[in-house]
């Protein structure tokens with residue numbers, strides 16, 4: 234079976250985890266700090282805040298930036314549900330924005346412009362599949378409009394200027410992402426005070442953390458705001474410290490495999506559209522394709538599975554989920570609907586080989602001609 238994604242784990246991770254257990258210090262210690270510093274450094278920024286998921290990162294960055302009830306936040310519908318849930322957690326209202334085009338499935342600036350109101354306070358862009366949105370254009374747009382720019386960078390760690398141009402960026406270390414700590418997340422922000430607020434919100438709103446108190450720098454603490462427990466633990470940070478130095482190599486392998494996919498797909502299944510192109514800056518998190526209009530996607534998924542190939546859909550649009558449909562009826566995003574009807578995600582991870590890609594493309598082609 235060729236799986237859709239697979240974390241790369243081995244002896245180094247095991248050893249790192251054993252060292253934490255032997256140390257007797259399980260959470261919010263030196264390793265969390267070291268992981269934050271290393272993650273910041275690989276993105277060319279000074280500091281970062283580690284949390285226990287990207288969902289927590291999104292929630293806290295919205296909170297730290299002062300987004301709340303009465304505010305509107307522009308969001309894509311083509312994303313994982315957590316992007317939009319985070320907006321609801323802070324009591325703000327998501328406003329769904331269409332994609333640019335079916336071969337550029339990024340949140341559209343033009344559609345965002347048309348959905349601005351006096352209540353619009355922020356936009357969350359999502360680097361779909363690892364392909365970076367045009368951060369320069371988004372920064373220019375948000376600066377002119379006086380709104381905040383947030384990145385859901387769950388698909389795009391350590392690529393281009395991710396995390397450097399926005400007001401806050403959220404990353405994920407869930408097990409199917411480009412690097413993993415099983416569960417985990419990180420916040421990057423250009424403004425120090427945003428990171429400070431995020432740090433405080435992460436740990437119950439307390440004014441000092443356990444490590445500082447343990448080191449004897451503080452004897453008590455105050456609670457200055459309504460905080461949460463979104464801490465990362467030392468076991469996860471230890472895994473992150475082992476995974477992070479390999480991230481660039483893994484991302485590059487993903488890009489190479491994606492380019493090989495593009496080449497073979499254009500040869501064998503020219504009727505398939507592969508969004509973006511080889512030159513687009515990417516962490517190559519996913520290999521999304523658009524099936525020809527009218528093809529039966531579920532039958533193709535089934536055929537691939539019987540041939541030992543896992544595939545998936547990224548994503549069912551959020552405004553189609555019953556919870557959101559009930560809250561926000563009558564939303565129509567024409568390009569998003571078409572994209573989401575035809576999208577199929579093929580396996581992509583660094584332990585795959587070119588011969589795996591070859592087998593997948595040939596099997597996909599067979600599935601198109603298979604009559605059951």
Ligand SMILES: *Cc1c(COP(=O)(O)O)cnc(C)c1O
Pocket residue numbers: 285286287288289312313315316359385387388404405406407416417418
């Ligand atoms: C995975 C993912 C998330 C959520 O990440 P968690 O770490 O599981 O909370 C958010 N947004 C996108 C786009 C994702 O792919």
